[in-house]
Ligand code: NHR
């Protein structure tokens with residue numbers, strides 16, 4: 001009766017790897033029931049296969065529209081069972097039907113301190129703005145792109161000579177701590193989305209979610 005995770009990816013799969021490492025280390029009481037990738041060539045597919053996990057490659061280009069692509073994903077995900085569906089670098093905007101189907105079970109990690117910089121190219125936008133801080137956020141997914149209720153955030157400093165590459169690497173180190181921690185809350189039955197908002201251990205979280213920064 002362990003918590004079943006479906007992980008949706010499009011790219012490198014470093015967050016997937018971090019999730020698997022925490023499961024192996026006994027720090028995340030969950031099992032990955034299925035990895036879904038919309039890109040066959042994504043490195044995350046190799047990560048999943050290496051770990052011996054079931055993988056579904058579902059190429060969005062083979063479907064007439066978003067709703068048909070999303071329906072194909074729902075069919076595969078539900079065939080394997082999912083208590084939580086975790087977007088981990090998944091790059092396709094999800095239709096209202098998909099969001100409704102997994103309402104309260106669907107979580108995304110986004111590479112900015114939301115509500116700052118929803119959408120794409122977040123690191124470049126934080127650098128361009130001259131921000132002193134940047135980071136990542138976990139939120140329940142709604143139809144409002146990157147606008148769903150916040151669960152947790154972690155911040156990092158922006159350094160003087162940062163490039164997109166150096167800054168994104170620093171942010172990703174935090175992603176790899178933050179995602180397994182939040183999934184652990186889910187697996188332990190401690191984290192819910194209610195009509196009142198996000199609750200951890202039955203208590204409402206602040207609108208900015210839990211602040212979880214790197215140990216000094
Ligand atoms: N779907 C819904 N309904 N709501 C959210 O909050 C979602 C979502 C799907 C993905 C992740 C998000 C991110 O963290 C996410 C959040 C893709 C795009 C995008 O513009 C934007 C945000 C996110 C993911 N995708 C283009 C599209 O047309 C394609 C871009 C590409 O393929 O490279 O879907 O950043």
Ligand code: GAR
Pocket residue numbers: 009010011012013014015016044088089090091109110111119136172175
């Ligand atoms: C992560 O930094 C994640 O926050 C970001 O993509 C990267 C995926 O890395 N997500 C998005 O930009 C979603 N649009 P990974 O594949 O190595 O986990």
